[in-house]
Amino acid sequence: MFVTASFVGVTSLVCIIFFALVRPLAIYVWDPKDLRRFPSASAWGIPGWAGWSNFWLARAILKQAKSHSVLHAHEKYGPIVRIQPDHLSFSDGEAAKTIYGFQSRMPKGKFYESIGDEDAHGHILKNLVTTDDREEHQRKRKYVSNAFALKKILTLEPAITRRTGHLIKCLDNQREALQADNGQLDLYRWINYFLYDTSAELTFGETLGLCDKGNDVLDTLPFDGSPSCQFEGIETFQSAGSYISLFSPWPSLAQKLRKLTSWHRDASKGKKFAEAVHLYLQQRLKRGDTSEFRDFVSYLLRDSHQKPRDLEYAELLGETFVIFGSAIDLVASVATNAMYHLIKNPECMRKLREELDDALGDTLVPTNDQICRLPYLRAVFDEATRDRPPIAHGLARTVPEGGATISGHFIKAGTTVSVSAFALHHDASIFPEPWAFRPERWLDANADPLWRECLVPFSLGPRACTGRNLTFTLIPLVMATLVRRYDFELPSPDWEMEWREPLNMSPISLPVKMKIRNLKANEAKGIDS
Numbered sequence: 001m002f003v004t005a006s007f008v009g010v011t012s013l014v015c016i017i018f019f020a021l022v023r024p025l026a027i028y029v030w031d032p033k034d035l036r037r038f039p040s041a042s043a044w045g046i047p048g049w050a051g052w053s054n055f056w057l058a059r060a061i062l063k064q065a066k067s068h069s070v071l072h073a074h075e076k077y078g079p080i081v082r083i084q085p086d087h088l089s090f091s092d093g094e095a096a097k098t099i100y101g102f103q104s105r106m107p108k109g110k111f112y113e114s115i116g117d118e119d120a121h122g123h124i125l126k127n128l129v130t131t132d133d134r135e136e137h138q139r140k141r142k143y144v145s146n147a148f149a150l151k152k153i154l155t156l157e158p159a160i161t162r163r164t165g166h167l168i169k170c171l172d173n174q175r176e177a178l179q180a181d182n183g184q185l186d187l188y189r190w191i192n193y194f195l196y197d198t199s200a201e202l203t204f205g206e207t208l209g210l211c212d213k214g215n216d217v218l219d220t221l222p223f224d225g226s227p228s229c230q231f232e233g234i235e236t237f238q239s240a241g242s243y244i245s246l247f248s249p250w251p252s253l254a255q256k257l258r259k260l261t262s263w264h265r266d267a268s269k270g271k272k273f274a275e276a277v278h279l280y281l282q283q284r285l286k287r288g289d290t291s292e293f294r295d296f297v298s299y300l301l302r303d304s305h306q307k308p309r310d311l312e313y314a315e316l317l318g319e320t321f322v323i324f325g326s327a328i329d330l331v332a333s334v335a336t337n338a339m340y341h342l343i344k345n346p347e348c349m350r351k352l353r354e355e356l357d358d359a360l361g362d363t364l365v366p367t368n369d370q371i372c373r374l375p376y377l378r379a380v381f382d383e384a385t386r387d388r389p390p391i392a393h394g395l396a397r398t399v400p401e402g403g404a405t406i407s408g409h410f411i412k413a414g415t416t417v418s419v420s421a422f423a424l425h426h427d428a429s430i431f432p433e434p435w436a437f438r439p440e441r442w443l444d445a446n447a448d449p450l451w452r453e454c455l456v457p458f459s460l461g462p463r464a465c466t467g468r469n470l471t472f473t474l475i476p477l478v479m480a481t482l483v484r485r486y487d488f489e490l491p492s493p494d495w496e497m498e499w500r501e502p503l504n505m506s507p508i509s510l511p512v513k514m515k516i517r518n519l520k521a522n523e524a525k526g527i528d529s
């Protein structure tokens with residue numbers, strides 16, 4: 001028994017050393033894809049580190065600073081940098097169009113396999129985001145294309161405004177708690193509670209009540225029939241992301257590495273989150289459809305002629321997980337970032353309030369129609385996504401058979417290529433003063449049209465975000481409501497919000513003091529009573 005265990009251990013170690021060190025080094029020297037002509041990112045003075053080892057990227061991921069590290073590599077080495085032995089990162093808008101645009105034939109890279117889970121037979125489960133198969137993608141995309149069409153999103157507006165009004169009511173009620181806790185409240189958490197509730201209502205037809213509870217405790221329905229347990233949604237989602245992304249530099253080893261580290265405290269967190277989605281989905285299936293409201297799950301269950309799609313349960317759960325989760329984590333990051341910069345820059349806040357007060361009169365929770373054409377509100381949204389695109393890292397794609405020319409360089413088939421939205425958005429030659437929050441840059445009639453093309457928070461082409469219409473409705477609406485209802489104060493004038501990048505880029509917290517503004521809107525059309 002002991003001999004078998006040590007044999008397995010030694011064999012695993014030898015395999016890991018071979019795949020993680022020896023093989024990449026040999027490939028670097030052999031250079032079959034002719035990649036040595038490009039500079040390799042480095043650190044700690046190790047020459048060409050990222051060119052012959054995946055540990056440069058693994059180190060950046062471990063520090064939760066993948067996108068910052070790639071940005072710094074571009075600043076140091078130029079617009080094309082090797083960030084893994086077989087991975088080139090580009091930082092220009094033309095490359096983004098070639099790699100992701102509608103003309104591109106580049107499938108998703110191996111990275112997506114590394115973040116997927118295995119089924120009972122050892123096959124990696126693919127969802128709409130992770131599948132690299134064109135036909136499978138088209139089939140899955142068809143399920144949700146109607147659900148996310150603008151016409152449909154507009155029908156969700158009453159639910160979104162109702163949830164926004166309820167958020168305001170709950171925040172108003174927090175005033176007593178605020179007195180107790182140094183007068184501060186973590187706005188990032190509250191935006192999350194609001195989005196959990198809203199996403200649950202849009203996805204399953206029923207809210208979770210987190211704004212009422214004032215916490216992010218979720219229940220599970222364990223897959224193995226064990227008793228239900230509770231966990232904190234925000235922390236669990238992010239720890240799960242940081243655990244799976246840790247092994248992403250070695251996609252072919254990722255599943256094995258996960259098994260070897262299954263003792264790690266974050267190893268079961270993704271499953272825990274999936275078990276919560278499983279609970280809400282089961283409850284939804286038991287409730288059945290309602291005639292008044294068509295939730296996202298109903299689009300996965302039936303087509304537009306009401307014909308059942310008969311998806312296997314694992315697929316139904318996987319797609320539901322993507323929709324439910326995307327409408328929380330990514331949206332919370334952008335909305336929080338916009339609020340932070342507005343509070344930090346009183347002149348931006350003043351301009352936005354002026355625009356909103358003129359347009360909205362005494363309406364506190366506006367309709368999409370009232371705010372969708374407000375230029376300054378849109379400019380704040382664009383600047384917040386430029387400053388911190390939540391999917392900040394480069395979305396890996398594989399160069400197909402026959403190779404491809406990217407930014408004037410011929411790249412051989414099989415090479416992984418990507419453009420990091422974060423690096424592109426902070427390229428000073430494209431966006432002057434990239435670290436300054438300046439919504440005005442989007443309003444300048446003489447602005448370089450290149451800027452618009454280089455703003456890619458939702459990616460481009462056939463694999464771009466399906467949830468854009470929902471995001472364009474949700475974030476401006478909650479932003480407009482919050483800035484009109486409250487005056488905010490940061491812990492100190494020089495306080496700066498900190499970020500981490502477990503998988504996506506997220507703020508850590510946004511502690512603020514809040515006061516209800518002295519405004520006509522306090523008579524409050526739209527606050528839930």
Ligand code: HEM
Nearest residue numbers: 128129323326327330331391395457458459463465466467
């Ligand atoms: C600020 C908010 C959001 C941002 C920045 C964002 C960004 C992105 C990006 C960059 C992709 C491409 C991912 C890749 O190629 O790997 C993507 C895909 C996707 N997003 Fe979003 N997203 C946001 C909100 C949402 C929302 C609210 C939903 C739905 C409720 C959603 C659903 C999806 C889906 C289903 C895909 C896969 C599309 C496909 O491959 O066909 N996203 N998103």
